[in-house]
Amino acid sequence: MKKILKFKVNGDEYEIGVDPWRTLNEVLRDELNLTGTKLGCGTGDCGACIVLVDGESINSCLALALEMNGKEITTIEGLSRSEDNLDPIQDSFIKHGAVQCGFCTPGMIISAKFLLSKNKQPSTEEIKKALDGNLCRCTGYYKIIDAIKNVSSNKKN
Secondary structure (H helix, E strand, O other), rough: EEEEEEEEEEOEEEEEEEEEOEEHHHHHHOOOOOOOOOOOOOOOOOOOOEEEEEEEEEEOOEEEHHHHOOOOOHHHHHHOOOOOOOOOOHHHHHHHOOOOOOOHHHHHHHHHHHHHHHHHOOHHHHHHOOOOOOOOOOOOOOHHHHHHHOOOOOOOO
């Protein structure tokens, strides 16, 4: 039996019927057609599904959608509303060639957004630690770290 879920996603309010076993990832992708949030491992190990919930980063594959009632979700689509107005992190990823195949990119960018919201000047080690839950199949970590360092006001290694 479906239950009503009321939440805000990328600034838009939604009220939808959701089966109790559906994950946030499934609802975002299948019900709201927000496919930027990927499903990789389904066990919270790869970070492809990371979104912000009330400003905190979570693996959307592990969270039940109904747990999001009354919360505000930000997905990769919510960081910018157009290609002409990208979030500085998105822009930096493009400029530094940090997108590689692109599968991990949404989770990496959301993790970077979370890190920079808490720490405006992260060191390289702090960036690596923040990305610890994100896997890149292309081993493109150096360019990803460079892209994040470029956005931060700390350009030190």
